[in-house]
Amino acid sequence: MKRILSALLFVFLFLLTAKAQSVKYYGEVIPGGLIVAKAPECEIVTLNDDTLKHDSRGWFVFGFDRDAKGTFLLKVKFKNNRVAFKRFTLPHRKYRIQRINHLKKKYVTPPKRDYKRIAQERKIKQEKKSLIGKIDSAFYSVGFVRPVKGGRISSPFGSQRILNGVPKAPHNGLDIALPPGSPVYAMTDGIVRLVAKNFYFSGNFVLLDHGQGLSSYYLHLRKTFVKEGQFVHKGQKIGEVGSTGRATGPHLHWSVMWYKNRIDPGTVLKIKLK
Numbered sequence: 001m002k003r004i005l006s007a008l009l010f011v012f013l014f015l016l017t018a019k020a021q022s023v024k025y026y027g028e029v030i031p032g033g034l035i036v037a038k039a040p041e042c043e044i045v046t047l048n049d050d051t052l053k054h055d056s057r058g059w060f061v062f063g064f065d066r067d068a069k070g071t072f073l074l075k076v077k078f079k080n081n082r083v084a085f086k087r088f089t090l091p092h093r094k095y096r097i098q099r100i101n102h103l104k105k106k107y108v109t110p111p112k113r114d115y116k117r118i119a120q121e122r123k124i125k126q127e128k129k130s131l132i133g134k135i136d137s138a139f140y141s142v143g144f145v146r147p148v149k150g151g152r153i154s155s156p157f158g159s160q161r162i163l164n165g166v167p168k169a170p171h172n173g174l175d176i177a178l179p180p181g182s183p184v185y186a187m188t189d190g191i192v193r194l195v196a197k198n199f200y201f202s203g204n205f206v207l208l209d210h211g212q213g214l215s216s217y218y219l220h221l222r223k224t225f226v227k228e229g230q231f232v233h234k235g236q237k238i239g240e241v242g243s244t245g246r247a248t249g250p251h252l253h254w255s256v257m258w259y260k261n262r263i264d265p266g267t268v269l270k271i272k273l274k
């Protein structure tokens with residue numbers, strides 16, 4: 001009897017440690033995809049040659065840029081020295097070409113007199129962006145919500161843009177058209193890094209830091225309801241839809257970044273954390 005009990009105890013302990021050393025992944029392996037993972041008892045996590053941040057519960061996050069290609073190797077080393085490997089091979093992803101005409105000329109090729117203002121705004125944005133990626137906390141581990149209710153997707157993520165016939169950078173966010181004044185919510189927990197007022201291209205916008213290099217942007221807002229440095233919760237109202245900056249009509253431009261990688265917000269919404 002004693003033997004059976006000790007054998008059972010052994011099996012139980014084995015299962016317990018095996019469970020503690022497993023890695024759970026959530027997300028889509030595609031260019032623009034975001035992967036959230038949990039590996040309790042992990043010590044070091046690397047993706048190719050980069051070390052990733054993780055919190056004390058083992059949460060970590062990484063993503064693939066819009067134009068990412070090939071295979072990424074993830075290595076998770078646990079506190080007991082065991083190592084788990086996982087390979088992520090990205091499929092090819094095709095993006096639409098989107099032509100937008102009738103944009104005010106000043107938004108396609110800004111006049112010289114606006115250069116200084118645009119450069120100043122870029123500097124402010126860079127400064128605030130540089131604060132992101134310094135936090136080990138996984139604020140995003142509470143999960144994600146859509147930042148608006150309803151609306152129509154007026155421009156998908158990643159499309160190659162031709163504005164008034166001039167080829168421009170690809171669309172790095174998701175545009176959702178809604179009536180002005182519609183509430184805009186934080187996609188997950190985070191710290192407000194920037195509340196921009198009337199920027200040339202982006203209008204009024206909010207930049208949130210979700211920890212470990214994950215951030216989100218909410219552009220062209222009519223109003224904002226948050227302050228820089230404030231902690232916001234998933235689903236908290238941070239602003240209202242508007243058409244400030246370069247916008248052809250009221251809509252939310254929502255973008256998600258992991259460090260410098262452009263993430264498809266649509267892939268974020270498919271992540272259901274258990």
Ligand SMILES: [Zn+2]
Pocket residue numbers: 155171173174175252253254
């Ligand atoms: Zn947009």
